[in-house]
Amino acid sequence: MSAVDAVFKIIPTIQDYDWGKVGEASKVAQLAAASKVPGFTLNAETPYAELWMGTHPKSSSVLQSDASTTLAKHLAAHPELMGEQVTAKFEGDGTKEGNLPFLFKVLSIQKALSIQTHPDKQKAGILHKEKPDIYKDPNHKPEMALALTPFKAMCGFLPLEKIVHHLLTTPEFTALVPPKLMTSFMVSINNPERAKSYLKDLFATIMTLPESTYGPQLTALVARYKAGDLKAGELRDVVELVLKLDEDFPGDIGIWCAFLLNYLTLEKGEAIFLGAGEPHAYVYGDIMECMANSDNVIRAGLTPKLRDIPNLVDGLTYVPGPGTKHAVQPTAFSSPSRLYDPPIPEFSVVMTALGAGEADTHRVVNGPSIAIVTEGAAAVSWGSGELQVSVGDVFFVGSGLELSVKASDQLVLFRAFVEA
Structure with a gap:
C-alpha cells in the first residue's frame, strides 16, 4: 500500500436512540450534516444519539472512496495498516x-x-454464550467519556458516609430500607470488607422493590421536591438529579440511584473512565466516548429496554468513593495536544486544539487510529501525503506514521488509537 493510502476518510454511522438530543441541537446531527454523510438528512424531530466510528459488526464504518467496503474488510485485506504488534496482541x-x-x-x-x-471479559463470554440475542459479543467494554460540552453523569457508588447522610435526611428513601439492614449498614462503615457486602445488600434491596412499595414513596418525594420542601441537610444537587430523572422516566425505580451514586458535572475537556462493574448513567450533554470494541450493556433502570437486574447486582464492584476517582487527567502528547490514557490496553485518546495557522506534530503511533474533526479545518500530512479535513470529517490513520496537523481555522480534533 502507498503512503497516501495509509490515511483516508471513512463514513461513520448514526444511531437515533430515544435518549438523543433532537434535530439541530444534537452534536451528532451537526457533525453528520457538516460532513455530508451520504443519505443523511437532518430531521428536526429525530433524536440523534450516537455517531459510531470503527469496525463493530453492528454498525461498521465504510470507506468514503468505496461505501460498499467496510473498514473491517479493508483492514483485514491490508493488515499492515493495523500493525503486526497490535494484530498479535489483540x-x-x-x-x-x-x-x-x-x-x-x-x-x-x-x-x-x-x-x-x-x-468483564469472563462475564461477557458467559453472557454471550447464554443470551447471544441480548449480549451480542464476548468482549468487555471499559469506556472513557470526554466532555465536549458541560456533561452530567452518575458514576460509581458514593462514599459510604454520604449514603448514610441520605438515609438520615431523606425519609422517603429511609422508608424503603429494612431497619435491620439500616443498622447493619451504618455500623459497617468503618469495616471496609463488611461495608462492601452491606452496600451490595442495600443496592439489591432498593433495585428489586415492587412498584407497590417504592412507587408511593417516590411520588411523595418528587412532589415534595417540586414544592421546594427540603428537610435539613438535603442536598440541592440530589434534588436537581431526582427531578431530572423523574422528568425523563416518571416513576422509574432507577431514580433512587440518585441517593447511591456520585453525580458529576464535567466541563469541556474533562474526562472519566469506567471499568468493568462500575455502575453509571450518563444524564445530559455531549461527549466523545471511547471503549473496547463491544456493545455489551447490563441495565437495571431508567430504560424501556430489557432490565437484567440479577446480572447487574452480581457484577458490580461495590467499591465506594468520590466521583473524582474516575477522573482521567490528561498529560502532554505533543505541544499542545493532550493525551487521555486510561488504565487499559485497548485505547487512548488525543485531543488537539489549534488556532488558525497553528501546527502540531503527532509522534509515530505503532498502531491504528481513527480521528474526527469537531471544530474548524486543517491539513493533515504524513510522508509525501496530505489530506484536507474539516468539521465532521472522520479519517483513519495507519500504523507507524508521524502525523502533522496544520489548522486553517480554529481546530479541535480527537484521535483514538491503540499501540502495543
Whole structure:
C-alpha cells in the first residue's frame, strides 16, 4: 500500500436512540450534516444519539472512496495498516479479521441513559454464550467519556458516609430500607470488607422493590421536591438529579440511584473512565466516548429496554468513593495536544486544539487510529501525503506514521488509537 493510502476518510454511522438530543441541537446531527454523510438528512424531530466510528459488526464504518467496503474488510485485506504488534496482541479479539480493539463515538444526550454496567471479559463470554440475542459479543467494554460540552453523569457508588447522610435526611428513601439492614449498614462503615457486602445488600434491596412499595414513596418525594420542601441537610444537587430523572422516566425505580451514586458535572475537556462493574448513567450533554470494541450493556433502570437486574447486582464492584476517582487527567502528547490514557490496553485518546495557522506534530503511533474533526479545518500530512479535513470529517490513520496537523481555522480534533 502507498503512503497516501495509509490515511483516508471513512463514513461513520448514526444511531437515533430515544435518549438523543433532537434535530439541530444534537452534536451528532451537526457533525453528520457538516460532513455530508451520504443519505443523511437532518430531521428536526429525530433524536440523534450516537455517531459510531470503527469496525463493530453492528454498525461498521465504510470507506468514503468505496461505501460498499467496510473498514473491517479493508483492514483485514491490508493488515499492515493495523500493525503486526497490535494484530498479535489483540488476535483473540479478531484483529486479523480487521476488527479494531476499540470503538470511537460521539454521544449527544438529552434524556438520561440507563442505570448500567459493563461486564468483564469472563462475564461477557458467559453472557454471550447464554443470551447471544441480548449480549451480542464476548468482549468487555471499559469506556472513557470526554466532555465536549458541560456533561452530567452518575458514576460509581458514593462514599459510604454520604449514603448514610441520605438515609438520615431523606425519609422517603429511609422508608424503603429494612431497619435491620439500616443498622447493619451504618455500623459497617468503618469495616471496609463488611461495608462492601452491606452496600451490595442495600443496592439489591432498593433495585428489586415492587412498584407497590417504592412507587408511593417516590411520588411523595418528587412532589415534595417540586414544592421546594427540603428537610435539613438535603442536598440541592440530589434534588436537581431526582427531578431530572423523574422528568425523563416518571416513576422509574432507577431514580433512587440518585441517593447511591456520585453525580458529576464535567466541563469541556474533562474526562472519566469506567471499568468493568462500575455502575453509571450518563444524564445530559455531549461527549466523545471511547471503549473496547463491544456493545455489551447490563441495565437495571431508567430504560424501556430489557432490565437484567440479577446480572447487574452480581457484577458490580461495590467499591465506594468520590466521583473524582474516575477522573482521567490528561498529560502532554505533543505541544499542545493532550493525551487521555486510561488504565487499559485497548485505547487512548488525543485531543488537539489549534488556532488558525497553528501546527502540531503527532509522534509515530505503532498502531491504528481513527480521528474526527469537531471544530474548524486543517491539513493533515504524513510522508509525501496530505489530506484536507474539516468539521465532521472522520479519517483513519495507519500504523507507524508521524502525523502533522496544520489548522486553517480554529481546530479541535480527537484521535483514538491503540499501540502495543
